[in-house]
Amino acid sequence: MRDLLTIENLRTHFFAPEGTIKAVDGVSLRVREGETVCIVGESGCGKSITALSVMGLAAGSSGKVVGGRIEFDGRNLLELDKNELRTLRGHEIAMIFQEPMSSLNPVLPVGEQIMEPLIEHLKLGKKAARARAIELIAQVGIARPEQIANAYPHELSGGMLQRIMIAAAISCSPKLLIADEPTTALDVTIQAQILDMLRRFKAESNMSILLITHDLGVVAEMADYVVVMYAGKVVEEGEVTELFSHPKHPYTKGLLRSKPILNHRQDELYAIPGQVPNPLELTVSCYFHDRCGQCMDVCRSREPRLREAGERHRVACWLYEEAVAYV
Amino acid sequence: MSAISGGLPAADTPIARKESVRTSLWALALRRLLQNKLAMAGGIVVALMFAICFIGPLFSPYTDNKIHMALMNKPPNWKHWLGTDALGRDVLTRVMQAGRISLTVGLASMVLSVFLGSLLGAIAGYYRGIADQIIMRIGDLLLTVPSLPLLFILGALLSEWKVPPEDRMYIVMLLLSFVNWPGIARMVRGEVLSLREREFMQAATVLGLSARRKLFRHLLPNLVPLLIVIASLNIGGAVLSESVLSFFGLGVMPPTPTWGNMIDAANNLIDFQQRPWLWIPPGFCIFATVIAVNLFGDGLRDVLDPKQKR
Numbered sequence: 001m002r003d004l005l006t007i008e009n010l011r012t013h014f015f016a017p018e019g020t021i022k023a024v025d026g027v028s029l030r031v032r033e034g035e036t037v038c039i040v041g042e043s044g045c046g047k048s049i050t051a052l053s054v055m056g057l058a059a060g061s062s063g064k065v066v067g068g069r070i071e072f073d074g075r076n077l078l079e080l081d082k083n084e085l086r087t088l089r090g091h092e093i094a095m096i097f098q099e100p101m102s103s104l105n106p107v108l109p110v111g112e113q114i115m116e117p118l119i120e121h122l123k124l125g126k127k128a129a130r131a132r133a134i135e136l137i138a139q140v141g142i143a144r145p146e147q148i149a150n151a152y153p154h155e156l157s158g159g160m161l162q163r164i165m166i167a168a169a170i171s172c173s174p175k176l177l178i179a180d181e182p183t184t185a186l187d188v189t190i191q192a193q194i195l196d197m198l199r200r201f202k203a204e205s206n207m208s209i210l211l212i213t214h215d216l217g218v219v220a221e222m223a224d225y226v227v228v229m230y231a232g233k234v235v236e237e238g239e240v241t242e243l244f245s246h247p248k249h250p251y252t253k254g255l256l257r258s259k260p261i262l263n264h265r266q267d268e269l270y271a272i273p274g275q276v277p278n279p280l281e282l283t284v285s286c287y288f289h290d291r292c293g294q295c296m297d298v299c300r301s302r303e304p305r306l307r308e309a310g311e312r313h314r315v316a317c318w319l320y321e322e323a324v325a326y327v
Numbered sequence: 328m329s330a331i332s333g334g335l336p337a338a339d340t341p342i343a344r345k346e347s348v349r350t351s352l353w354a355l356a357l358r359r360l361l362q363n364k365l366a367m368a369g370g371i372v373v374a375l376m377f378a379i380c381f382i383g384p385l386f387s388p389y390t391d392n393k394i395h396m397a398l399m400n401k402p403p404n405w406k407h408w409l410g411t412d413a414l415g416r417d418v419l420t421r422v423m424q425a426g427r428i429s430l431t432v433g434l435a436s437m438v439l440s441v442f443l444g445s446l447l448g449a450i451a452g453y454y455r456g457i458a459d460q461i462i463m464r465i466g467d468l469l470l471t472v473p474s475l476p477l478l479f480i481l482g483a484l485l486s487e488w489k490v491p492p493e494d495r496m497y498i499v500m501l502l503l504s505f506v507n508w509p510g511i512a513r514m515v516r517g518e519v520l521s522l523r524e525r526e527f528m529q530a531a532t533v534l535g536l537s538a539r540r541k542l543f544r545h546l547l548p549n550l551v552p553l554l555i556v557i558a559s560l561n562i563g564g565a566v567l568s569e570s571v572l573s574f575f576g577l578g579v580m581p582p583t584p585t586w587g588n589m590i591d592a593a594n595n596l597i598d599f600q601q602r603p604w605l606w607i608p609p610g611f612c613i614f615a616t617v618i619a620v621n622l623f624g625d626g627l628r629d630v631l632d633p634k635q636k637r
């Protein structure tokens with residue numbers, strides 16, 4: 001499989017009056033053609049900012065990509081100009097968000113919102129775009145697509161709106177779909193339908209998916225490869241079966257333990273103790289050390305590097321550093 | 328390349344509401360407006376005022392405005408329902424003709440100031456940076472001077488420059504727009520600033536839409552409710568300002584009648600005490616129009632402007 005998206009040592013920082021927030025600090029990951037990569041991690045660990053950096057949207061008034069490389073299909077995205085980036089968005093890389101209700105324009109019929117990228121990127125005429133939009137609405141599993149095309153967002157349910165968002169996102173057959181917690185706002189049955197649909201589209205069109213979630217159930221369902229993030233860094237990554245069966249990093253183990261399992265009802269659900277560190281107060285260390293049951297001295301003063309821990313499996317943890325000359 | 332084909336067996340999530348209730352946001356807003364009694368009363372009064380002023384004179388035998396010395400200062404009677412003025416002209420006819428001017432000035436200056444204000448406000452809010460700085464600082468400068476004294480000064484300049492009376496109506500429109508746009512620009516800018524951060528704008532960016540499409544198809548339509556509210560509230564203010572200017576002889580000049588200069592013409596003790604038919608009708612028209620327009624505008628705001636929702 002060919003590499004489609006390669007992120008190398010990406011660093012996206014926010015410059016707040018109180019100090020620098022290193023929202024993404026040296027993240028590397030790779031999405032190959034037709035592969036689904038999941039980014040998991042607790043709230044605030046930089047998942048969304050990683051995705052937005054790929055879209056060229058993290059740089060705003062206070063945020064800036066301060067280092068790294070994002071290579072997509074042979075091009076360095078960080079070097080593209082505004083216009084090149086715009087023609088890439090929605091055409092080759094599409095993205096959907098967590099809240100379908102607020103992601104659609106309230107005063108435009110949903111059909112028109114699907115037509116727009118078709119007109120913009122594929123240069124379709126209005127009529128052709130509309131016909132295609134109706135096809136797409138049918139493809140995302142909505143009945144009576146002609147009527148729904150004329151509906152306004154407030155008339156549709158959250159699940160339908162997310163289908164509409166997906167229809168707009170896949171309208172130009174993108175090579176990569178970034179989905180930022182696409183099912184978090186939906187109930188479980190709808191969630192399953194949506195994930196199922198994404199999988200189908202992926203299989204049919206060889207689209208790659210970068211899926212952001214904090215739900216390990218979703219990961220198990222969808223992922224080929226998993227990247228675990230903590231406080232702006234990748235702490236462990238590996239193929240989904242390997243990672244789920246042989247988690248190495250205490251954080252990954254904690255995440256897996258805190259996932260409720262059917263028929264294994266525990267008296268009390270496990271939760272990783274402590275809280276995500278304040279991004280402003282990070283010092284050189286393993287950022288997980290104060291929540292870690294196996295914390296050693298070195299964890300408090302030195303940062304572990306991401307190292308091979310098996311076939312396509314890497315971990316950043318001092319526990320697995322014995323092989324390397326102990327420092 | 329349509330590799331994506333087929334589809335799911337329709338997960339027939341039913342549409343949220345019944346077919347018969349399927350309506351656009353606009354239809355919903357209209358329905359709520361119709362239920363607002365006060366606003367509807369205001370709307371009807373405004374509509375009547377326009378209708379009477381623009382159609383009424385067509386049925387009047389006195390539109391020639393000839394001077395009839397024999398008929399001067401007659402109180403209301405069957406031939407002249409609202410009496411006659413010092414030159415023997417029919418007051419009712421003149422009130423209606425004045426209404427045409429006053430309402431036109433109000434409407435035109437509203438259109439112009441809303442256009443200017445929303446264009447500049449939208450540019451400032453959408454592009455920010457240097458354009459924002461320049462536009463808003465000029466606006467602030469105009470806003471620091473209370474508008475009435477500013478209008479007086481500008482009106483006095485007009486009198487100095489001896490602008491022909493026929494053209495003064497247009498100059499007054501420009502003047503009113505000139506002092507009114509900064510307030511509108513400020514409101515529009517604020518709304519644009521908050522709209523551009525909304526998630527659907529980011530979604531539009533992510534779909535790779537052009538800046539023009541985002542501005543005109545996504546941002547501006549969301550601005551329309553606010554603009555309608557601003558526009559309706561602005562007419563009342565413009566009618567009032569025009570009247571005040573004309574009352575002080577700085578606006579539209581006789582013989583072109585406006586409600587303001589009709590009251591001004593009756594601005595002496597004898598007329599005030601003994602000939603109320605000269606000043607009550609135009610005064611009532613100003614009062615009724617301004618109140619009605621504001622009631623209607625408030626109603627519109629309740630219906631359209633989400634920020635003001637109770």
Ligand SMILES: Nc1ncnc2c1ncn2[C@@H]1O[C@H](COP(=O)(O)OP(=O)(O)OP(=O)(O)O)[C@@H](O)[C@H]1O
Pocket residue numbers: 014015016021023041042043044045046047048049050062063214279
């Ligand atoms: N505009 C901003 N200004 C300052 N800091 C920001 C900004 N946006 C995000 N951050 C910081 O960046 C960090 C990562 O944010 P991000 O949205 O990527 O988290 P996330 O992993 O997506 O979390 P969630 O699961 O809640 O979506 C957070 O600590 C947040 O405080």
Ligand SMILES: [Mg+2]
Pocket residue numbers: 047048049180
């Ligand atoms: Mg997020």
